Amino acid sequence: MEFGEQIHNYIRQHQEEITHMLKELVKIPSVRGQAEENAPFGKECARALEFAQKLYQRNGFATELDMDGGYLLSFFGEGKKSLGLFAHTDVVPVSDDWILTAPFEPIEKDGFIIGRGVIDDKSAVVASLFCARMIKELNLPFESRLVCFTGVNEESGMQDIQNYVRAHKAPDFSLVCDTAFPLYRGDKGVLRFTATQDVPMKDVTDFSGGVAFNVILGEAHAEIGKQSFTEKGVSRHGALPEGSLNAAYVLAKKLSQSNILSEYDRKQMAFIATVLEKYYGEVFGIEQTDGDFGRLTVTNGIVNMSEGRITLCFDMRYGTSLNIEKAKAKIGSFFDKNGWNVAYVLESAPFILPDDDPYIVACMNTYKKFTGKGDAKSFVNAGGTYARYLPRAAEIGTSYDCGKGTLELPQGHGSVHQPDECISIDGLLNAIELTMLMLLECDRQQKK
Numbered sequence: 001m002e003f004g005e006q007i008h009n010y011i012r013q014h015q016e017e018i019t020h021m022l023k024e025l026v027k028i029p030s031v032r033g034q035a036e037e038n039a040p041f042g043k044e045c046a047r048a049l050e051f052a053q054k055l056y057q058r059n060g061f062a063t064e065l066d067m068d069g070g071y072l073l074s075f076f077g078e079g080k081k082s083l084g085l086f087a088h089t090d091v092v093p094v095s096d097d098w099i100l101t102a103p104f105e106p107i108e109k110d111g112f113i114i115g116r117g118v119i120d121d122k123s124a125v126v127a128s129l130f131c132a133r134m135i136k137e138l139n140l141p142f143e144s145r146l147v148c149f150t151g152v153n154e155e156s157g158m159q160d161i162q163n164y165v166r167a168h169k170a171p172d173f174s175l176v177c178d179t180a181f182p183l184y185r186g187d188k189g190v191l192r193f194t195a196t197q198d199v200p201m202k203d204v205t206d207f208s209g210g211v212a213f214n215v216i217l218g219e220a221h222a223e224i225g226k227q228s229f230t231e232k233g234v235s236r237h238g239a240l241p242e243g244s245l246n247a248a249y250v251l252a253k254k255l256s257q258s259n260i261l262s263e264y265d266r267k268q269m270a271f272i273a274t275v276l277e278k279y280y281g282e283v284f285g286i287e288q289t290d291g292d293f294g295r296l297t298v299t300n301g302i303v304n305m306s307e308g309r310i311t312l313c314f315d316m317r318y319g320t321s322l323n324i325e326k327a328k329a330k331i332g333s334f335f336d337k338n339g340w341n342v343a344y345v346l347e348s349a350p351f352i353l354p355d356d357d358p359y360i361v362a363c364m365n366t367y368k369k370f371t372g373k374g375d376a377k378s379f380v381n382a383g384g385t386y387a388r389y390l391p392r393a394a395e396i397g398t399s400y401d402c403g404k405g406t407l408e409l410p411q412g413h414g415s416v417h418q419p420d421e422c423i424s425i426d427g428l429l430n431a432i433e434l435t436m437l438m439l440l441e442c443d444r445q446q447k448k
Helices: 004-013 015-026 043-058 122-137 159-167 247-256 263-277 324-337 358-371 425-446
Strands: 062-066 071-076 082-088 107-109 112-114 145-151 173-179 184-187 189-197 204-209 219-224 227-232 297-306 309-318 340-348 379-381 393-397 422-424
Touching: 004 015, 004 122, 004 425, 015 043, 015 112, 015 122, 015 425, 043 062, 043 071, 043 122, 043 145, 062 159, 071 122, 071 159, 082 122, 082 425, 112 425, 122 145, 122 173, 122 425, 145 159, 173 425, 189 324, 204 247, 219 247, 227 247, 247 263, 247 297, 263 309, 309 324, 324 340, 358 393, 358 425, 393 425, 422 425
Parallel strands: 082 145, 082 173, 173 393, 184 379
Antiparallel strands: 062 071, 071 145, 107 112, 112 422, 184 393, 189 309, 189 340, 204 219, 204 297, 219 227, 297 309
C-alpha cells in the first residue's frame, strides 16, 4: 500500500515510546470521581486529560482543553474538510481480583501490557497521537484538518461528547477507536434502569456487588444477622454477556433455598434469581433479534441495598426494530406486578450507517488490502461509543492480529472491563498502522 512501508517502519521504530506512553497513561486511576472545581468528573479524570494535553503539546500540536466540558481537542492541518479520531481516558471501576498486577500498575508480560484501560481506551489516545505525528513527521499527503478528541466521561454517561457537539461542528467523518476491526458502522441503543423493592427485606441486611451498569456482576455479598455470604461469577461487558455468570444470581438462588430466611425474603431472593438468570429479555417478554443488530440483551451490573430495600441496576442493548416505549411498558408492568418500582436513568437510541457509505467503503477496502481478507464485512456494535453522538462516524479497534503471543489467564480475565485487562503489543502496533492507512484513504475520499 502507498506509504505503507514508511508507516510500518515508523511505528516499529517507536515501539518503546508507544508502550511507555501507554503505561504512563494507565498509571493514572481515571475512574470517575467526586466532582470538584475544575474537575467535574473527579480529579484523576482531570489529571488524565491534562496528561494527554501535555503529550500533544510536547509533540508540537495545537490543543484546546475544556475541563468543564470534560474533553481535549488537538489539531493538525488547516483543511476545509475535517477528519476526527476519538478516544477516551476514563476507565470503569476496578475489582480486587486482579492476578498479574494491580490495575494501575501496568506491566509487560509475554508480549502484552496488562493494566486497566490498555484496551478500553487509553491505547486509542496513543494511537491518535501517533497518527497525527506520522502525518506531520513523514509529510504524508493529507489535506483534511485532523481533529483528535480525548474525553473523560465515556464510561459513565458520555456527557463529554454531548458537551463537545453542542459547542463545536463535528468532523465531516470520524473514526472512534474503541471497538475492534474491521469496522463497526452502528451501535445498539442503550437503556439503563433500576428496579427497587416496595417492601423492605426482613432478615437480609445487605445485598450488594458490582462496579458499573455495563459490567456483569462478578462478585456479590450478603449479610444475614451475623452471617456473611459471598459468591463469585464470571464478569463480562454487559453488551456481550455470552459466557458470563452473574454472581448476584448465584447468591440469590442460594439464599432462596436457605432455611434461615423468612418466607418473604426467600421469595424475594427467588424472584431476583429469576430476573438475573437470563440476559435476552425473556423474563420481561421483550426478547427480540434484529437483522442488523442481533439479539436484544438485558444485563445486571450492580446490586445494592438502602433502608432495607434492594435495588437492581440494568443495562439493555437493542436494535432499531424495537419499539422502545412498548418495551419500557412491559418492563415497568413486570416489576410493578411483583412489588418493585422502576426508574429509567439513561436512554440513547441506536444508529447505523449504510454499508455503501463512501467512508465505510474506503475504510473497508483499506482493511481488506492490509489484511488480505477480501471477504471481510462490517459489523454493528453491541456496545456504545462516542459514535452515536457524531453525525457521521464509524468505530475501529486498538488491537489487530496479536501474532503468536498468548497470555494464559482464567475465564473472566483479560478482556474489556475485566480484571487483568491486557493488550498485545504487536496488536497495538498493527492497529496504529491500520488506523493511519484508513485515515489516508478517508482523506482521499474528502477530495472527491
